[in-house]
Amino acid sequence: MWLLRLLAAILVVAIGVGLLIYTLTGNRYYLTLCWRLFKCGIVFALLVFALMFIERLAIIPL
16 A cells, blocks of 8 residues: 555656746646656556445455
């Protein structure tokens, strides 16, 4: 779980830095990069939450 939190923090920092660089330079490449990072982060988070939900549903009988 700590690895997921670390990846989420790195993702937020990367998006923030990309938006800061976009505001300083005006280069739209950084804006599209931030949008791609955001979309991939959302998809990854949904997959992790789906796996956690499936794990809760899967009751393994002894």
